[in-house]
Amino acid sequence: MGQPPCIVIAGPPGSGKSTVGPLLAEHLGVPFRDSDDDIVARAGRVIADIFAEDGEPAFRALEEEVIAEALAEHHGVLSVGGGAVLTEGTQKRLDGHPVVFLNVGFAAGVHRVGLSTARPLLAGVNPRATYRALLEARLPVYRSIATIEVTTDHRAPAEIVEAIARELALEETQ
Numbered sequence: 001m002g003q004p005p006c007i008v009i010a011g012p013p014g015s016g017k018s019t020v021g022p023l024l025a026e027h028l029g030v031p032f033r034d035s036d037d038d039i040v041a042r043a044g045r046v047i048a049d050i051f052a053e054d055g056e057p058a059f060r061a062l063e064e065e066v067i068a069e070a071l072a073e074h075h076g077v078l079s080v081g082g083g084a085v086l087t088e089g090t091q092k093r094l095d096g097h098p099v100v101f102l103n104v105g106f107a108a109g110v111h112r113v114g115l116s117t118a119r120p121l122l123a124g125v126n127p128r129a130t131y132r133a134l135l136e137a138r139l140p141v142y143r144s145i146a147t148i149e150v151t152t153d154h155r156a157p158a159e160i161v162e163a164i165a166r167e168l169a170l171e172e173t174q
């Protein structure tokens with residue numbers, strides 16, 4: 001039997017991908033990776049600097065590259081950045097992988113992303129309006145690539161892990 005496919009965690013900023021991903025990996029006893037960490041390690045710069053110095057298209061190209069590599073060689077849980085699943089190349093590569101969409105509503109999401117400048121897309125003049133537009137525009141994309149959708153509002157990370165593990169087990173029996 002071959003190695004199990006990498007389990008991908010997708011969803012908007014603030015949905016908890018980088019928080020829930022490592023906990024899910026621990027629960028399943030498999031390794032964890034985060035595409036944003038891989039990008040930072042490869043570029044030797046934080047994400048805000050890559051956006052500011054090279055622009056978003058360069059960031060997206062690097063993102064697609066590190067995700068392609070992870071999907072090919074990583075047999076565990078992979079959390080990806082919120083915008084990672086927007087490119088056609090990554091969407092195609094996700095085929096055959098369990099993809100978990102962590103959903104979050106506007107109020108909880110805005111609260112979680114806070115006023116941090118670590119997410120350059122939300123560092124503009126009206127981050128709340130930008131966040132609302134981002135949720136609306138991306139919702140159909142997340143739904144189209146996901147095999148599992150889990151609501152995260154009013155749920156602690158440990159409960160979300162339980163919910164994902166249950167859905168993954170169900171998926172395996174289908």
Ligand SMILES: Nc1ncnc2c1ncn2[C@@H]1O[C@H](COP(=O)(O)OP(=O)(O)O)[C@@H](O)[C@H]1O
Nearest residue numbers: 012013014015016017018019112152155156157
């Ligand atoms: N289920 C949750 N309930 C409350 N706060 C959460 C939850 N999941 C994540 N957080 C918090 O929200 C913030 C963003 O989480 P993070 O994992 O970085 O999200 P993402 O990687 O999806 O952008 C962090 O401060 C994290 O501690």
Ligand SMILES: O=C(O)C1=C[C@@H](OP(=O)(O)O)[C@@H](O)[C@H](O)C1
Nearest residue numbers: 012013014036081082083119120
């Ligand atoms: O939504 C996006 O386009 C982005 C989300 C961020 O990751 P998180 O979703 O983990 O915050 C990070 O990849 C970058 O700032 C761009």
Ligand SMILES: [Mg+2]
Nearest residue numbers: 017018036081
């Ligand atoms: Mg993250």
